[in-house]
Amino acid sequence: MNLTDAERSGKLVLEAKGIGCTFDGLKLIDNFSTVIMRGDRIGIIGPNGSGKTTLINILLGTMVEHEGSVRRGTKLEVAYFDQHRAQLNDEKSVVENVADGEHVTVNGIKRHVIGYLEDFLFPPDRARMPVKVLSGGERNRLLLAKLFTLPSNVIVMDEPTNDLDIDTLELLEEMLMEYKGTVLLVSHDREFLNNIVTSTIVCEGGGRIGEYVGGYDDWLRQRVPDAVNRKVKITGRKKPRQKKEGPRKLTFKENREIEALPAMIESVEAEHAGLYKKLSDPEFYKGDGSRVAEAKSKIEKLEKDIADAYERWALLDRISKESA
Numbered sequence: 001m002n003l004t005d006a007e008r009s010g011k012l013v014l015e016a017k018g019i020g021c022t023f024d025g026l027k028l029i030d031n032f033s034t035v036i037m038r039g040d041r042i043g044i045i046g047p048n049g050s051g052k053t054t055l056i057n058i059l060l061g062t063m064v065e066h067e068g069s070v071r072r073g074t075k076l077e078v079a080y081f082d083q084h085r086a087q088l089n090d091e092k093s094v095v096e097n098v099a100d101g102e103h104v105t106v107n108g109i110k111r112h113v114i115g116y117l118e119d120f121l122f123p124p125d126r127a128r129m130p131v132k133v134l135s136g137g138e139r140n141r142l143l144l145a146k147l148f149t150l151p152s153n154v155i156v157m158d159e160p161t162n163d164l165d166i167d168t169l170e171l172l173e174e175m176l177m178e179y180k181g182t183v184l185l186v187s188h189d190r191e192f193l194n195n196i197v198t199s200t201i202v203c204e205g206g207g208r209i210g211e212y213v214g215g216y217d218d219w220l221r222q223r224v225p226d227a228v229n230r231k232v233k234i235t236g237r238k239k240p241r242q243k244k245e246g247p248r249k250l251t252f253k254e255n256r257e258i259e260a261l262p263a264m265i266e267s268v269e270a271e272h273a274g275l276y277k278k279l280s281d282p283e284f285y286k287g288d289g290s291r292v293a294e295a296k297s298k299i300e301k302l303e304k305d306i307a308d309a310y311e312r313w314a315l316l317d318r319i320s321k322e323s324a
């Protein structure tokens, strides 16, 4: 092993080679390879049921049956905030759930547990209460507080933003920004991802998994082929994050819509890919010039449709998760 190899392996968090996974005859992950290095902050996005949690389980080694191989770095300490949040002891107090004694160590700094819990909006009297009296929102906050006290060099969060109030969301953002280790983050929150991650893994459906540099917005930009995209500017309707009203359920119509969106996106993407292929063929430019202009404007429209559909899907998905 030469020096670069040694250096590399010290920085390696994990390397996946040709991983794959099939459930009930459906290919969920097809031949995906990636390398994750120390300090990477990776977002994982994709529609419901597209395999995000499964991918995490394979990467972390909690799912044994899969194709391909995953090599993990030495001395990995993973803190996992799972989607089902079953990690609190209901009978113990808030304080006892995060600390053994009076102090906690967060990001290498020792702090008094009461002060630390105040950061997470638990006043001292609330911090002495048993966990069983907490509301759903408080439980989420407590789990986050607990997560950052665990010794770790990798934090994995599966949809941590669901049911978080705005203050906690901002606090979580700050904690993740200060965190020195590697971050793997499944989320549908576009702004949250944009603020935190440096690259994005997208479960695109049908086993396809893509990797993009940057956050959610960067992904939207990059997924559109560059050559035809110079003129098109995909501007997400970026609204400042607002204080949420109470969670609401999807309407019947919205439910139908969200169910239909993945297939719709897939078909528009297929049309886009076909057209793009045509435009990449030099022969196509030999004929009628108006045909080329027409194809280009069509491709622009498709790109806008795709971006809008993803945006719509993310919004509906979030509403549905918040009310779940």
Ligand SMILES: Nc1ncnc2c1ncn2[C@@H]1O[C@H](COP(=O)(O)OP(=O)(O)OP(=O)(O)O)[C@@H](O)[C@H]1O
Binding pocket: 023, 024, 028, 046, 047, 048, 049, 050, 051, 052, 053, 054, 055, 083, 203
């Ligand atoms: N152990 C299993 N056996 C059979 N099917 C499974 C298993 N685990 C997951 N699946 C199926 O694989 C699909 C993907 O599941 P997964 O939980 O990875 O998706 P996800 O992207 O995390 O979804 P969500 O956004 O709802 O969390 C789902 O259809 C699920 O029912």
Ligand SMILES: [Mg+2]
Binding pocket: 052, 053, 054, 083, 158
């Ligand atoms: Mg999941």
